[in-house]
Amino acid sequence: MQHAFEKIEPVLIVEVLTAVIIIWRIVSAQRGKELFIRRIPGLNAIDEAIGRATEMGRPVLMVPGIGGFGIVALQALSIFSYIARSTAKFGNRILMPVADPTVYTVAEEVIRDAYQAEGHPERFDPDSIRFLSDRQFAFASGVAGLIQREKIATSFMFGEFFAESMIFAETGNMVGAIQVAGTIQTTQIPFFIAACDYTIIGDEYYAASAYISRNPTMLGSLVGQDFGKLLIASLCVLGSIAATLVALNVPMLSNAGKWFLDLFTIR
Amino acid sequence: MLEPLVRFFAPQPLRLVPYYVAGAVVFSILVVFLLINLPSRARKPLIAIVTFLAGLFYATEFFWPIDKATNKNFLTDYLVSASKLGSLLGGMTLTLGILSLLRVHGRNIARLRAGWYNSLALLTAMVAMVIFGLMDKYGTNAGAKKVFNVLFEGMLINMDATMFSLIAFYIVSASYRAFRIRSVEATILMVTAFLVMLGQVPIGNALTDWLPREGWIASLRVENVKQWILSQVNAAALRAIAFGLGVGGLAISLRIWLSLERGAYFEKEI
Numbered sequence: 001m002q003h004a005f006e007k008i009e010p011v012l013i014v015e016v017l018t019a020v021i022i023i024w025r026i027v028s029a030q031r032g033k034e035l036f037i038r039r040i041p042g043l044n045a046i047d048e049a050i051g052r053a054t055e056m057g058r059p060v061l062m063v064p065g066i067g068g069f070g071i072v073a074l075q076a077l078s079i080f081s082y083i084a085r086s087t088a089k090f091g092n093r094i095l096m097p098v099a100d101p102t103v104y105t106v107a108e109e110v111i112r113d114a115y116q117a118e119g120h121p122e123r124f125d126p127d128s129i130r131f132l133s134d135r136q137f138a139f140a141s142g143v144a145g146l147i148q149r150e151k152i153a154t155s156f157m158f159g160e161f162f163a164e165s166m167i168f169a170e171t172g173n174m175v176g177a178i179q180v181a182g183t184i185q186t187t188q189i190p191f192f193i194a195a196c197d198y199t200i201i202g203d204e205y206y207a208a209s210a211y212i213s214r215n216p217t218m219l220g221s222l223v224g225q226d227f228g229k230l231l232i233a234s235l236c237v238l239g240s241i242a243a244t245l246v247a248l249n250v251p252m253l254s255n256a257g258k259w260f261l262d263l264f265t266i267r
Numbered sequence: 268m269l270e271p272l273v274r275f276f277a278p279q280p281l282r283l284v285p286y287y288v289a290g291a292v293v294f295s296i297l298v299v300f301l302l303i304n305l306p307s308r309a310r311k312p313l314i315a316i317v318t319f320l321a322g323l324f325y326a327t328e329f330f331w332p333i334d335k336a337t338n339k340n341f342l343t344d345y346l347v348s349a350s351k352l353g354s355l356l357g358g359m360t361l362t363l364g365i366l367s368l369l370r371v372h373g374r375n376i377a378r379l380r381a382g383w384y385n386s387l388a389l390l391t392a393m394v395a396m397v398i399f400g401l402m403d404k405y406g407t408n409a410g411a412k413k414v415f416n417v418l419f420e421g422m423l424i425n426m427d428a429t430m431f432s433l434i435a436f437y438i439v440s441a442s443y444r445a446f447r448i449r450s451v452e453a454t455i456l457m458v459t460a461f462l463v464m465l466g467q468v469p470i471g472n473a474l475t476d477w478l479p480r481e482g483w484i485a486s487l488r489v490e491n492v493k494q495w496i497l498s499q500v501n502a503a504a505l506r507a508i509a510f511g512l513g514v515g516g517l518a519i520s521l522r523i524w525l526s527l528e529r530g531a532y533f534e535k536e537i
Contacts, residue, residue: 011330012330015517018514018517019517019521022517022518022521023521023525026522026527068357071516071519071520071523074519074523075519098364101357101360101361101362101363101364102356102357102360104360104363104364104367105360105363105364126370127370127371127374129367130367130368130371131363131364131365131367131368132368134361134364135423135427136427137426137427137430137431138423138426138427140430141426141430149382163431163434164430166434166437166438166441167430167433167434167437169437169441170437170440170441173440173441173444184512184516186505186508186509186512189508191438191441193445194441194442194444194445195437195441195444195445201508202507202508202511202512203508203511203512203514203515205512205515206512206515206516206518206519207515217522217527217528218522221518221519221521221522221527222518224518225511225514225515225517225518228514228517228518229510229511229514232510232514233510
């Protein structure tokens with residue numbers, strides 16, 4: 001069984017503190033506090049990519065990865081919901097192959113809802129959201145086939161990707177599609193950077209929905225995340241100082257350093 | 268307290284399975300009917316409460332101190348039963364996924380659209396795999412087992428391997444584009460990748476083999492430069508990304524757990 005470690009205090013303290021900071025920022029944002037987010041080029045490129053598909057009259061592809069239903073898939077669907085609203089407005093054809101049946105069910109509702117919100121429910125084609133296969137490479141070959149046959153103009157890949165990421169990105173590149181990708185899998189980020197026009201790296205993935213929707217709750221959460229990262233970075237710096245003090249055996253201070261290191265040592 | 272519930276969901280003798288299936292179907296229909304007919308005002312808090320309780324269960328199980336002898340706390344034994352609910356949901360949605368496949372490809376065949384024969388091949392393969400898969404698992408027919416073996420080991424596994432092998436060629440073409448020297452960043456990327464690759468192969472190591480193995484000058488040996496890039500530069504960047512992702516994951520989980528996320532996925536509130 002996976003548990004918080006035998007000595008749970010540091011994990012509990014940092015997680016609870018981060019959670020409190022995030023909730024505090026969410027509440028502040030909901031009360032109307034103005035918040036600033038830096039520019040994220042990959043997310044700015046979404047509209048440009050959709051515009052290109054409109055001009056070319058070719059479909060927009062959205063791939064939510066092969067991961068199961070969870071926060072990563074939900075985040076991907078949140079971004080795809082925004083994209084679907086734009087495609088509904090401009091009348092683009094969309095294609096959304098899905099590998100997980102649960103994600104497929106929710107995705108269909110999310111995209112249908114986006115079309116309804118834009119006032120064009122008649123433009124929604126249920127066949128545009130397709131369950132292909134839950135086997136990694138069967139799904140990969142299905143998506144590669146769709147990209148080649150449909151000659152997509154734009155490809156958005158957000159979600160959990162593994163070895164198949166390269167197949168999607170390179171096939172998209174072969175048909176000349178503009179590609180925007182984002183994943184939490186650090187092993188796949190280099191492949192996306194190499195093959196795609198824009199890549200969302202690391203926690204930018206979780207910032208995406210706040211960035212494009214400007215929803216106060218999400219903006220507050222995003223700023224809370226930054227405070228959380230600041231907290232962790234501070235602990236890293238303090239840990240380095242403490243380790244140095246212990247190594248140098250500075251009188252008095254080395255004991256304090258040892259205490260600090262011991263506090264955050266997970267056994 | 269949860270013992271009767273766990274006993275109820277534990278594997279049952281085969282004779283009871285039809286009753287369980289019938290009960291589950293009736294129960295599911297009732298739940299869906301109730302949910303559909305609930306007014307939006309009541310549905311919202313219900314979803315919020317269920318989400319909160321589900322999250323609370325996993326969070327408490329994770330953080331509650333464990334008994335060192337058994338490596339468990341009072342909730343650990345119920346984890347499997349709780350996880351089964353997720354599997355059940357997956358099983359139900361798989362039916363919807365298969366229906367989607369049948370709808371898209373059935374229409375391709377019925378209207379004889381371009382490439383309809385591919386759709387026919389897909390549906391035939393799917394049906395054959397299901398039939399022979401079931402016969403292999405539950406039947407005794409040796410012929411059926413052989414057919415399943417040919418379909419699975421002989422075809423599917425090999426096709427998977429073929430797709431996987433393609434990645435090698437794709438990596439080459441993507442690397443060629445990424446490493447073209449167009450900017451300072453691309454140059455740094457290329458030089459770093461070149462050094463790491465050199466450090467991984469014997470011929471690379473041989474290039475600096477004449478340098479001493481001890482002292483500060485040993486740091487310039489290719490294998491040491493590679494190791495430094497991987498363990499200092501690369502590992503630090505990866506950890507920074509991992510911290511960001513961890514905190515991002517915590518934030519989005521909190522928003523969902525506390526139902527602060529409403530309106531993000533569905534334009535109308537549910």
